[in-house]
Amino acid sequence: MRILITGAASFLGRHLVEYFLSKDEEVLALVRENARGADELLGYKANNKFELIVLDMKDIERLDSDFDICIHLAWGGIGKEGRMDANIQRENINAAIKLMKVCKDRGAKRFLFAGSQAEYGQTLSDIEAKYGKDFDINNIPRQSEDSPTKPKSKYGKAKLELKSKLKNLGDSLGIEYVHMRIFSVFGRGDHETSLISTCIRDFKENKDVHIGECIQSWNYIYIKDLCEAIYLLSKKDLQGEFVFNVAGKTNRILMDYVKDIKRLLDSSGGIVVEKKEAASEGLPFLNPSIERLSRIGFVESYGFEKGIKDCI
Template identity: 35%
Template sequence: MRVVVTGATSFIGRAVTEALLEEGHQVFAVVRPDSSGSRELPENKNLTVLWYSLGEIGGLLDEPLLKEGVKGWLHLGWEGAGSANRQNPEVQARNIGYALEALKAAAALGCSRFLFSGSQAEYGILEGDMREDRECCPVSEYGKDKLKVLELCTREAQQLGVTYLHARIFSVYGPGDHPWSLISTCMDTFLKGGSIALGDCTQMWNFLYVRDCAKALVSLLLAKAPGGVYNVAGEESRPLKTYIEELHRLCGGRGVCQYGKRPPNAEGAVSLRPDIKKLQKTVGFCQETSFKMGIRYMINVRKAAKKETDT
């Protein structure tokens, strides 16, 4: 299948691109012209990089390499996804237009299935399990605009005759994640024997290894899954503090955690309890990588990188 991936150099975008290539699909990775992450994309005869920013997506309609059309499109690009910009309405709102332009371009190129990367931030602060049919009450501009994309793209996709899939992605970790993410920050601190200030970490949390996330997204796109919202998350939710303590042990027990010393992030004190039965039933999703396995792999990657640097 010929597939377009916008946001292909993002953390999840790279994993999705690799998963598609492993299955033998022809991938057109849409990459921002000044992206340093393009160097991280794999070398593969089925991979073609197209240099367009999110604001230039309409230009893909005139791209000679796409004249044969495409069958699937994963829109994983989003400006201002970091915590610093999640409450910036101007930055966040631009992304709504980018998503709509991507959907229209996909339809014009003959695409039948379009997947958008939503977020758990759309739910806001809820008690109990987060199911796709529950009312959403987002707190941050980031969450509000991701939810707005769902509303607008669902309506637009119906008019265009495109199956629209809205993947609400929860906390994903793995090699290549942002250095300021919770897992990366804690791991780097512990391996150096340092000290880190955290919140209370008493809320329920859920982690999913990036490769498992990518496989779930690819399955949703390529299977005959009906359009709609799908939670993409791990199979286990437990107190965040237990994850941090397990990470601490796997890092050799070095370093110190100072709980209750840091305020909540832009979404507030969110408790994550995703219900993934819909994903499991629709595409047979099964988490392959336990938290322990994922963390051990990340540690090995860091140690190998350090050894290469030292030599």
């Protein structure tokens, strides 16, 4: 099978390229010119199953290579300001629609899109208003694919808008559409300022880690587990479903993950809690169900603790 991966220079994209090549699949890695991380893909150029394509999403109609499956990750405006920029998000929507049409011309049969947990829009404030500040996360219903979606950012709204638009377009073009609601991913090569990267770096050096209160529910999935989930979604009979939470099986209070990293590194560094201003969309409260993903055969090989050990 020939797999097109857009946004292939991203954290997730680079790992997916490696994973699909390890499965002896042909990979077309699409990156924009001067994309950060693209250099890390050059090592695959000696592999005759790998092809690097330098092309901006706004010019996607110039793509002239055939492929069987598209995994669409490319997305602008994922930073704090960009997430609230309606114009940037509209460009993302238009590019995804153009790409789906290109998929028809290039013979693709399945289109996987990287949606987001931001589509749910559930925040810590929402939970505290309903269950009180002394909530027990075990008593709060998990977010299933059928849970209400009330995104608070332009980013989340754009991802949600594409769910229906790409599904309808795919049906009309004869392309199977898969909407992946991806939760919080960690692993080697993640952004250096992420919570996990910060904790590993500072605790390794026995430094104090300065973080927010971390009292919300959170869900982490290790990058290698995520790649396996996406591989299954590209290959398996999806039993008539098209929306999938892509996450780990365990939901915990965010501070518990921080304490686990400190323990695993046997660090003498402290945990310094500082009051931090929440983003305008609020603090996400993540407690997904992955029953639907499990039904197609997904099982975490790593999970959080083994994933952290693999990182360090």
